[in-house]
Amino acid sequence: MELGSAGGGGAGAGAAKVEEKKEKTAFDVKLEKFDAAAKIKVIKEVRAFTNLGLKEAKELVEKVPVLLKQGVTKDEANSIIEKIKAAGGSAVME
Numbered sequence: 001m002e003l004g005s006a007g008g009g010g011a012g013a014g015a016a017k018v019e020e021k022k023e024k025t026a027f028d029v030k031l032e033k034f035d036a037a038a039k040i041k042v043i044k045e046v047r048a049f050t051n052l053g054l055k056e057a058k059e060l061v062e063k064v065p066v067l068l069k070q071g072v073t074k075d076e077a078n079s080i081i082e083k084i085k086a087a088g089g090s091a092v093m094e
Contacts, residue, residue: 026073027073027074028067028093029067029069029077029094031065031066032064032065034087035088041087043061045083045087046061048083068084074093
């Protein structure tokens with residue numbers, strides 16, 4: 001039994017290394033939640049970095065949790081997260 005669980009752990013660790021390599025070059029920014037009073041500010045920030053129209057940005061924000069931007073650099077992802085937090089939202093990098 002111990003041998004089987006160790007083998008499973010090794011396979012999981014190998015998969016984690018593959019994901020880690022992938023994440024080093026491209027990150028996704030996910031909006032998790034936002035303060036209802038700050039909804040308009042969050043929509044404005046989302047429009048600023050996604051180039052979406054008002055209606056599309058509003059629909060995107062209302063679908064939380066939702067991916068805002070995919071395949072961005074770590075610096076760009078951190079910048080987006082800081083802007084969202086300043087506007088009253090909560091975003092994470094995946």
